[in-house]
Amino acid sequence: GAVVSQHPSRVICKSGTSVKIECRSLDFQATTMFWYRQFPKQSLMLMATSNEGSKATYEQGVEKDKFLINHASLTLSTLTVTSAHPEDSSFYICSARAGTGQETQYFGPGTRLLVL
Amino acid sequence: GQNIDQPTEMTATEGAIVQINCTYQTSGFNGLFWYQQHAGEAPTFLSYNVLDGLEEKGRFSSFLSRSKGYSYLLLKELQMKDSASYLCAVMDSNYQLIWGAGTKLIIKP
Numbered sequence A: 001g002a003v004v005s006q007h008p009s010r011v012i013c014k015s016g017t018s019v020k021i022e023c024r025s026l027d028f029q030a031t032t033m034f035w036y037r038q039f040p041k042q043s044l045m046l047m048a049t050s051n052e053g054s055k056a057t058y059e060q061g062v063e064k065d066k067f068l069i070n071h072a073s074l075t076l077s078t079l080t081v082t083s084a085h086p087e088d089s090s091f092y093i094c095s096a097r098a099g100t101g102q103e104t105q106y107f108g109p110g111t112r113l114l115v116l
Numbered sequence B: 001g002q003n004i005d006q007p008t009e010m011t012a013t014e015g016a017i018v019q020i021n022c023t024y025q026t027s028g029f030n031g032l033f034w035y036q037q038h039a040g041e042a043p044t045f046l047s048y049n050v051l052d053g054l055e056e057k058g059r060f061s062s063f064l065s066r067s068k069g070y071s072y073l074l075l076k077e078l079q080m081k082d083s084a085s086y087l088c089a090v091m092d093s094n095y096q097l098i099w100g101a102g103t104k105l106i107i108k109p
Helices: none
Strands: A004-007 A010-013 A019-025 A032-038 A045-051 A067-073 A076-081 A090-097 A111-115 B003-005 B009-013 B018-025 B032-037 B044-049 B053-057 B060-065 B070-075 B084-091 B097-099 B103-108
Touching: A004 A090, A010 A019, A019 A032, A019 A090, A019 A111, A032 A067, A032 A076, A045 A067, A076 A090, B003 B084, B009 B018, B018 B032, B018 B084, B018 B103, B032 B060, B032 B070, B044 B053, B044 B060, B044 B070, B070 B084
Parallel strands: A010 A111, B009 B103
Antiparallel strands: A004 A019, A019 A076, A032 A045, A032 A090, A067 A076, A090 A111, B003 B018, B018 B070, B032 B044, B032 B084, B053 B060, B060 B070, B084 B097, B084 B103
């Protein structure tokens, strides 16, 4: 199956700082990448969808100025959590798919963010 | 609205068979996915069904009935490592995945 990497795998930061998470598709070109957030014992929550070279589409309730998404190339998308607060502590997972149709989404290993 | 229903938790015995059901109501249908998620890890792809019927892949099989809005994931010869959450997701008419809340499967020796 396709491989998606995410970096860092774990990050601890102070409240008010910004954190950048990278998502890379290693063996395919990802036309579309997705960013999810998952709180303990809860389901995946889609935050935004990004297509290479265009602005991300954010889900209702997700602040686009707080969660900056950049999808500058077909193999890299970044999520920046700006001015992080303790309530932003969560498991952030990206996924990627090659096309815009029925192709399977492949997930990165996730980034566990803890904001103190 | 769009809705995916699956049981919250199931328990089964090592070596046995378990069936995890998923029912859905979505705006359009472009396939149904099953993912496995171990605690603290990201989901991994298990299966994709877009046509009615049974897809078998080793110990895991997935079934779909589009007319009934129903799918199940069948796990045979259960192993302790199969303890995980199993997520059902439906791709709607906009090719967006609608996720179920997941079924936590507990395997007992």
